[in-house]
Amino acid sequence: MTDKSEGRSATSSPTGENRYPDPSGLYRRWFDASEGTLNGEKEGSISPAELEELWKRWFGATAPRESGMEPLWTEMAEDISAKMLSGENLPEDPLRYFLQWYNDTEERWSEAADEILRKSEILEQASYSIEVHARTYQEMRRASEEGSKNLQVPSRLDISRVAKLVVVVENKVDRIEEAFEEFIYGDSEFATAGAVAKAVGSLEERMDRLESNMDHILAALERIGAGGKPAPDVSPGPARGKSHRTAGESTAGADEASNNRANGLGYS
Amino acid sequence: MAKARGAASPEVEDTLEKYAEGARLLLERASARTGQTPKEVVWAKNKARLYRYDPSAEKKHPVPILMIYALINKPYVLDLMPSNSLIEYLTSEGFDVYLLDWGVPGDEDADLSFEDYVLDYIRPATKKVLRKSKAEGYTLFGYCMGGTMAAMYAALFPSDLLKNLVLLTAPIDFAPEKTGLLGLWTDEKHLDPNLLLESFGNVPSELIDNAMRMLKPVSNYVGTYAAMWESILEEKPVETWRAMNKWTNDGTPFPGAAFRSWIGDFYQKNKLVKGEIELRGHKVDLSNIACPLLNIAGTKDHICPLPQTEPLTDLVTSEDKELFVLDAGHVGLLTSRGAKKELWPKLSSWLETRSGD
Numbered sequence: 001m002t003d004k005s006e007g008r009s010a011t012s013s014p015t016g017e018n019r020y021p022d023p024s025g026l027y028r029r030w031f032d033a034s035e036g037t038l039n040g041e042k043e044g045s046i047s048p049a050e051l052e053e054l055w056k057r058w059f060g061a062t063a064p065r066e067s068g069m070e071p072l073w074t075e076m077a078e079d080i081s082a083k084m085l086s087g088e089n090l091p092e093d094p095l096r097y098f099l100q101w102y103n104d105t106e107e108r109w110s111e112a113a114d115e116i117l118r119k120s121e122i123l124e125q126a127s128y129s130i131e132v133h134a135r136t137y138q139e140m141r142r143a144s145e146e147g148s149k150n151l152q153v154p155s156r157l158d159i160s161r162v163a164k165l166v167v168v169v170e171n172k173v174d175r176i177e178e179a180f181e182e183f184i185y186g187d188s189e190f191a192t193a194g195a196v197a198k199a200v201g202s203l204e205e206r207m208d209r210l211e212s213n214m215d216h217i218l219a220a221l222e223r224i225g226a227g228g229k230p231a232p233d234v235s236p237g238p239a240r241g242k243s244h245r246t247a248g249e250s251t252a253g254a255d256e257a258s259n260n261r262a263n264g265l266g267y268s
Numbered sequence: 269m270a271k272a273r274g275a276a277s278p279e280v281e282d283t284l285e286k287y288a289e290g291a292r293l294l295l296e297r298a299s300a301r302t303g304q305t306p307k308e309v310v311w312a313k314n315k316a317r318l319y320r321y322d323p324s325a326e327k328k329h330p331v332p333i334l335m336i337y338a339l340i341n342k343p344y345v346l347d348l349m350p351s352n353s354l355i356e357y358l359t360s361e362g363f364d365v366y367l368l369d370w371g372v373p374g375d376e377d378a379d380l381s382f383e384d385y386v387l388d389y390i391r392p393a394t395k396k397v398l399r400k401s402k403a404e405g406y407t408l409f410g411y412c413m414g415g416t417m418a419a420m421y422a423a424l425f426p427s428d429l430l431k432n433l434v435l436l437t438a439p440i441d442f443a444p445e446k447t448g449l450l451g452l453w454t455d456e457k458h459l460d461p462n463l464l465l466e467s468f469g470n471v472p473s474e475l476i477d478n479a480m481r482m483l484k485p486v487s488n489y490v491g492t493y494a495a496m497w498e499s500i501l502e503e504k505p506v507e508t509w510r511a512m513n514k515w516t517n518d519g520t521p522f523p524g525a526a527f528r529s530w531i532g533d534f535y536q537k538n539k540l541v542k543g544e545i546e547l548r549g550h551k552v553d554l555s556n557i558a559c560p561l562l563n564i565a566g567t568k569d570h571i572c573p574l575p576q577t578e579p580l581t582d583l584v585t586s587e588d589k590e591l592f593v594l595d596a597g598h599v600g601l602l603t604s605r606g607a608k609k610e611l612w613p614k615l616s617s618w619l620e621t622r623s624g625d
Contacts (some may be wrong), residue, residue, distance in 0.1 A: 130464075
């Protein structure tokens with residue numbers, strides 16, 4: 001490493017080779033100084049206590065004021081200082097050092113930030129900022145619309161009106177397409193072979209019951225025609241019960257379908 | 269590169285190269301190739317597109333899955349990149365997967381509300397899915413706000429056709445004590461949704477993005493880049509970081525009317541769990557949901573905290589229901605290494621047993 005390591009451009013070495021700046025030059029010097037201090041290797045180095053004090057003063061000077069972060073900032077400073085003076089192996093690359101520091105402290109920073117973001121004064125300030133931003137935007141939009149009108153050029157609002165008309169037309173075409181599909185496929189519930197077979201089966205069952213009821217009516221009419229009184233219904237209980245229940249279900253289904261059609265949900 | 273240039277030590281050369289790679293990544297920004305699973309558009313309405321994934325692949329399960337995503341951000345997070353895509357995984361497991369992509373709303377869409385999205389978009393999309401797959405039922409899968417919309421839909425249309433409901437971090441209970449920081453910020457005292465609607469029409473994506481990032485400012489503004497540098501220094505692949513970074517910076521505006529309702533009716537008045545949400549005059553009653561339910565949540569989710577999600581499990585009348593909790597955040601739950609080990613196989617096995625004839 002040369003003294004020119006923090007320079008901005010490549011320099012030539014005595015052997016004519018290009019030399020490039022060390023991106024971590026400053027960090028390295030700081031790192032070497034700390035290490036030297038710890039080992040007492042270099043002349044003019046300061047004592048660990050002095051280094052700690054210097055470190056604290058620097059952190060104190062850079063602490064974010066009135067943000068509620070000062071205690072955490074001081075805590076971090078003490079942590080870093082202790083780490084440096086503990087003789088623990090610190091990464092030589094400043095970026096690695098930062099990442100290590102971030103991973104160690106992220107949770108505490110997050111908690112502090114969360115605490116701050118919940119403070120009523122911060123919430124009020126944020127709310128005010130959004131309101132100002134929204135009102136400013138509203139005014140600018142209004143002015144821009146006016147300007148476009150005076151210049152007799154279509155404004156953004158005009159374009160969106162046209163786009164809206166296109167969307168409405170598109171929706172109408174969709175509805176026509178949907179109606180065609182309904183016509184071709186029927187409702188999706190009956191779009192498959194299995195469902196169709198089920199529907200036909202149910203229809204056949206209802207026809208059978210209808211025929212059976214017709215037979216009863218005919219039999220009763222015949223008895224009346226023969227001068228007798230209509231006999232009480234003696235058809236098997238379960239069949240009658242089943243018939244009633246099914247009719248009830250059927251009506252309920254029809255009601256539901258009719259309600260759904262009426263309620264605009266399109267649930268047919 | 270540096271060897272040819274001169275006598276810098278290998279250590280410095282290596283550091284320089286890594287710094288350069290990081291700088292390049294930061295400057296290139298959104299350059300990842302996302303959403304690579306083959307798909308076809310089977311239906312389109314306004315800006316929305318209904319995609320069917322890998323249509324030619326063999327479908328082992330007769331019940332198709334319809335995925336509904338949130339109105340903010342883009343849904344390709346569900347198909348982030350090859351080998352890190354839930355959609356790719358599900359299609360490879362033999363599921364017939366569809367996704368309703370809302371697209372990017374224009375100024376003309378500022379009036380679109382949840383009524384429109386649920387009744388005029390999700391409803392026809394379910395019909396298209398059934399017809400396209402020639403199926404007799406479908407699974408509805410909702411993520412985040414898409415989960416809330418899917419739950420509303422399931423409550424309004426609890427027909428036999430809806431075989432399963434899968435919700436991933438879906439906000440349901442918006443009581444202030446359950447919504448975390450977001451609930452505090454959206455309190456009536458601090459946010460007037462009408463003002464934003466009147467001023468912007470659609471709420472700009474930057475505003476939404478910044479709000480979301482500020483929920484965890486240290487992780488989002490510093491941690492994201494710390495993760496990138498860590499990957500570079502440790503020579504790990506950065507493709508996933510690239511893809512995620514693209515996605516987080518690729519927001520969509522929030523349609524104004526839907527935003528007003530989301531903040532006003534959901535966050536500020538907590539109408540959903542009270543049964544007071546009405547879509548074209550029809551009350552959304554979550555107890556109407558009776559189909560099998562898989563409700564998934566993350567303990568580290570700060571956008572939709574666990575207490576906001578879990579009440580649904582008690583509100584529905586389904587006999588077959590499960591709350592599946594992962595130790596993950598809102599997005600990590602879906603795309604992290606843990607997701608591949610836990611969430612994806614869980615989803616597949618849960619659906620497999622409920623997607624038969």
